Amino acid sequence: MRKTAVLLGSALVAAAGLAFPGMAAAEERAVIIKGFGAKSGVVRSFGINSEAAMRAAADLINSKGGVKLGDGATGKMEVEFLDDRCTAEEGISVVRRIASGPALVAIGPTCSNVAEPLFGVLQKKAGDASDSGLQFPIFTDVAVKGGLAKISEWAFRNVPSEAQMYNSLFEWVKQTRPELKTIYAGVEENFAHSRASWYAVMKEAAPKVGLEVKGEAKWLLEDTNFSQQVREIKAAAPDILAIAAHPFTTCGVLKEMRRQGVKVKMLIGLTSSSSLETLQGCAREAEGIIIPTSFAPVTPEAEAAAKQAARFDGSLDLHSAAAYENMFILKKVMEEQKVMAKPDTVQADREKIRKGLAGLKQTDGLLGTIKRTDDREAIKPYLYVHAKDGKWAVLHNPLTN
16 A cells, blocks of 8 residues: 555656656647748759758757747757749648648748749738738748848848849959950749849849840740740850859750850859759859859858758758758747747747847858848848859859958
8 A cells, every 4th residue: 555655656746747847857849830932843943952951950950959948848840841833822822821720930932923922911010900911920041032021021031132142243243354345144034033133133233333234035934945045145245144044944045055156255143043953954054154142061050051951852052051041040039039839829929930030130140140131131141153063163252352
């Protein structure tokens, strides 16, 4: 009888230890973060790499103790990535489904033509009772078209400023290659990012350094034949060809240029094409192309992150590196805002995350400090890379030169 009482007392003490902090191991809860973007179609590699980066970061965070929640419990990050097929309708539908569940925040999307209308269905001004828009925080890693976060106070981005990067690049070209006088472009006309990068960024920046813009050849993201466009490039005979296109059509154009024997003195590419996909598709034809980017494995942190992502069958570039950074930024925000990650605190936790992200003035990035703007955008460190011997090599680092 006495032995039974002792055992029962021990069991009660153990049970009490589960109920009261400090008496046993802290409670563990799932911190659910959804990713979404293109995992099918022409730009599917971006979504695949973002998912790998998110899972890699979550694995590292969880292995180092997870997220310290507001009541002392341990939060373990759980990641699921959904395919929006790079279409606005699907992207909006995906986020509505995510917001109806237990996820606290979402990272995405891949495509600017998804981000722009998607941000439009979010509540424009946080706390506005007259606005029935979705109250759910989205932290974008890829969609880079300028100025999109201003659409909603629930939208945040960790993408580089293309205007800043290309203005800097063209100034560098003027200083280092003053003999180059003319520029022509090839543009993916039906892709929001590609269009904006040429018409609103590069085409504006080039004349400021004295380059004559001689026009542009146009094609679609789905195109596979570029013979006419290359003939137009050949007829324009520019010193510089800027290709505002993603890896698939960039490689298509470069291969057609080689076939037709068209050469220019300098190739400048789209930020999104500073990726492994470009080198896998046309390393020989892309040799020498110059692209500004906010990621290269040039710091110990960046190198380690690239190796971690590779463990999850992905590669880091300026987009997926942002997804990796976002996970660590969210961990910091959740801990500072004392997120609880309980079933009955989901909406309160979402508001805490929104408030925490809105209050950030700077964050840690893989290349250094990232500054945050009042309109929820990022000012990221960047450098120029060029394709050399089948790899991306640093050509110039504006921060150290």
